[in-house]
Amino acid sequence: MKGVMRFGKKGKLSPRYIGPYRISKRMDNVAYELELLQELKAVHLVFHISMLKKCIGDPSLIIPAEYIDIKDNLSYEEIPIQILDRQVSKLRTKEVASVKVLMRNQFVEEAT
Numbered sequence: 001m002k003g004v005m006r007f008g009k010k011g012k013l014s015p016r017y018i019g020p021y022r023i024s025k026r027m028d029n030v031a032y033e034l035e036l037l038q039e040l041k042a043v044h045l046v047f048h049i050s051m052l053k054k055c056i057g058d059p060s061l062i063i064p065a066e067y068i069d070i071k072d073n074l075s076y077e078e079i080p081i082q083i084l085d086r087q088v089s090k091l092r093t094k095e096v097a098s099v100k101v102l103m104r105n106q107f108v109e110e111a112t
Helices: none
Strands: 023-026 031-034 046-048 080-090 095-103
Antiparallel strands (some): 031 046
């Protein structure tokens, strides 16, 4: 999965999972068809089982797709809200600053 573009963003902050979505039909032993929203009509409905994650979670943690504002090219904009932590790491010859940022569609525990 190295270098895979997920919903138009590449790298560490790209979302790995969106959803949850209901499985409408089992196509094969390893392929499932999902009930996706109308905003995701450009995405193929059949997924391999390795791309799915079992979701038994708290319904209050689910972020609806309309709040994420997914564009036609399946990308979205991350908006920083608050800086949670700052840290400076000292190497042999230089100092590297790190900042922990809370984005709009994240919880404090998920901030990177």
